[in-house]
Amino acid sequence: MASTAAAHGDESTWDGGSSPMGASYGKLMMWFFLMSDAFTFSALLITYGLVRSSHQAYVGAVNAFKFSQSYWPIPEKVFESVPFLEGVSLPLVFVGIMTFILIMSSVTMVLAVEAGHRMDRAAVEKWMLWTLLGGIAFLSCQAWEWTHFIHGAHHGDAVAEGTTFFGANLVHNQYGPSDFAAFFFFITGFHGFHVFSGVCLNFLIYFNTVTGVYERRGHYEMVEKVGLYWHFVDLVWVFVFTFFYLV
Amino acid sequence: MAHSEHETHVTVLPPDREKIKKLWTVAGYLGLITAVEFIIAFTMGHGPLKTAIFIGLTIVKAAYIVGEFMHLRYEAKVLFWSILIPLIFVVWMLVAFVYEGMAIGLVRH
CATH class of the missing domain: 1.20.5 (Single alpha-helices involved in coiled-coils or other helix-helix interfaces)
Incomplete structure (x- = not known):
């Protein structure tokens, strides 16, 4: 403790009591956990890059694009559906909505952290509820996206040549090479699992805030630590969005 | 509410308007960059330049999220x-x- 150190005056750092890197134990460990998690996600995304660059790319006009096993699909032709607007081509619109939802829930999280610094329990409760809502909305969108990806498009021209396979599983898919669907499931699935864990942790934080645990403890550092995790989930989505949906 | 008896011991500070405004500004930038990415996605042909622009914009977004939301910019060097x-x-x-x-x-x- 800083106060203990001040009372004696002649100790060195080796006597303990000071936080390395000026961060609390929990925050520092959260940062290092997130580092390791960043490497895991990097490995997944880079493997996607390796496999994608080893396949032939589609050359030709975007409008003339047809699904084929012989080249990698262009994402805006795979992800062009929006709920309730079946058959209307709205490329990347739904995934844009999902990105917006996740960014907004990151903002509400950081506002909850800000409220925690001020010991404002009511505001922490309010912003945690919004964050939870954002997380659940994102997961619901992803559930729809997966269902649509697995069942496939309904138009006849969406069938890969030489097969009558609709949709996707880990072996076959109508969109392109088998690895394409495998990576979709692994990367968005691993990210979705992180969002799910984040929603559970956020609920825990909300519950503890409502029951006054942090108020009795005298600080809202747990909100900050779980906040770091939640922002990281948003950060990973930014990369998934670019490398899986845009490039 | 059941928890109102605790509130007497706690001093709730007023909202830091400047900080909150800054957070919303950062959110605005993130939304704006995403919108720009959308425009580029549909107006540019596929190629290395397009990929490079996307990666650049992604790094800018990542820097805002890690630096401001995760507060890393203000932590110890x-x-x-x-x-x-x-x-x-x-x-x-x-x-x-x-x-x-x-x-x-x-x-x-």
Whole structure:
């Protein structure tokens, strides 16, 4: 403790009591956990890059694009559906909505952290509820996206040549090479699992805030630590969005 | 409410308007960059330049999220660099593996 150190005056750092890197134990460990998690996600995304660059790319006009096993699909032709607007081509619109939802829930999280610094329990409760809502909305969108990806498009021209396979599983898919669907499931699935864990942790934080645990403890550092995790989930989505949906 | 008896011991500080405004500004930038990415996605032909622009904009977004939302910019310098420097390995891995993938592609096709 800083106060203990001040009372004696002649100790060195080796006597303990000071936080390395000026961060609390929990925050520092959260940062290092997130580092390791960043490497895991990097490995997944880079493997996607390796496999994608080893396949032939589609050359030709975007409008003339047809699904084929012989080249990698262009994402805006795979992800062009929006709920309730079946058959209307709205490329990347739904995934844009999902990105917006996740960014907004990151903002509400950081506002909850800000409220925690001020010991404002009511505001922490309010912003945690919004964050939870954002997380659940994102997961619901992803559930729809997966269902649509697995069942496939309904138009006849969406069938890969030489097969009558609709949709996707880990072996076959109508969109392109088998690895394409495998990576979709692994990367968005691993990210979705992180969002799910984040929603559970956020609920825990909300519950503890409502029951006054942090108020009795005298600080809202747990909100900050779980906040770091939640922002990281948003950060990973930014990369998934670019490398899986845009490039 | 059941928990109102605790509130008497706690001093609730007023909202830091400046900080909150800054957070919303950062959110605005993130939304704006995403909108720009959308425009580029549908107005530019596929190619290395487009990929480079997307990667650049993604790094800007990542910097805002990590720097402002995760507060890393304001942490001790030693923590800041402990997080940033190891990411060199990711960059190296990306370059090496994508290069390798293109080489595999050349052999295959």
